[in-house]
Amino acid sequence: MNILLVHAHPESRSLNGALKDFAVQRLQSAGHSVKVSDLYEMNWKAAVDAADTTQRLSTTRFDVAFESKHAFENGFQSEDIGREQEKLLWADAVILQFPLWWYSMPAILKGWIERVYAFGFAYGVGEHSDTHWGDRFGEGTLAGKRAMLMVTAGGWESHYGPRGINGPIDDILYPIQHGILFYPGFDVMPPFVVYRAGSTDESRFARIRDELGQRLDTLFSADPIAFRPQNKGDYDIPALTLRSDILPGQTGLSVHVSDRKSESRHLTE
Known part of the structure; x- marks a missing residue:
């Protein structure tokens, strides 16, 4: 299988650098x-700017979305954007690897997303009607591929637990996993998170490496996060709200992850 690893850390001798090197070796040893x-x-x-296109749609006003669409559809994208899009289309799975900085990804990785995810490539795809609101959230250009986050965090695991001061890690990563990966169609695997990254000695690194190896070995066989597809009946369109008979009275990010067994049992009781 083909795997793209997008690495966002400025120091090759960091924990992230070591995990990147291990991941590449492990995946290649498995034949990928x-x-x-x-x-x-x-x-x-x-930074997204006018240099991202070799031929502007308008020279008076730079509209990011429509300049992106014009460049993508007409072959006017800068070469670096086109190369990364080709990698995404080549890949069967994508791994985004980064340190958790200020509760999100580093700016350089966010900029990679903003520039590579062009209008017509990763968003603005498919018909919009009263029954189908674009090919997104489970559909789209990258549907059928898998994606996973490899994240390091400085805090303790308990800091990111259900009652932790930082908020649950699944909530913190939701904008990335649901909004950046699931949106254009990826099947999103549970994240691999290393806590207390600054407190990693050789013995702990060996354990982390073993755990990561097991996750990489099952990248194409383990179950992805059961995010609800937008156009398969769980949401009212065009309001794009969860149907009132699904988890009635419940709100929050977790309602967008399906537990089909318990929901089916609830509906038949």
Whole structure:
């Protein structure tokens, strides 16, 4: 299988750098083909601007979405954007690897998303009607591929627990897993998170490496997060709200993850 690893850490001798090297070796040893986009090494340009297109749609006003669409559809994208889109289309699975900085991904990785996820490539795809609101959230250009986050965090695991001060890790990563990965169609695997990253000695690193190896070995066989597809009946369209008979009275991010067995049991009681 083909795997793209997008790495966002400025220091190759960091824990992230070591995990990246281990992941590549483990995946290649299993027979996979691996490409790495090391964003800092590539000196990736994070900011979206008019230089992202070689031929402007308008020279008076830079409209990010429509300039992106015009460039993508007409072959006017800058070469770096096109190369990363080709990697995404080549890949059967994508791993985004980064340290959790200020409750999100580093700016350079966010900039990779903003520039590579062009209008017509990752969003603005499919028909919009009273029954189908675009090919997104389970459908889209990247449907049929898998994705996983490899994340390091400085805090303790309890800090990111259900009652932890930082908030549940699943909630913190929801905008990335649901909004960046599931949106264009990826099947999203549960994240691999390393807590207390700054307190990692050789023995702990060996344990982390073993745990990561097991996750990588099951990248194509384990079950993804059961995010609810947008256009398969769980949501009222065009309001895009969860149907009132599904988890009635419940709110929050967790309602967008399905527990089909318990919901089917509830509906038949």
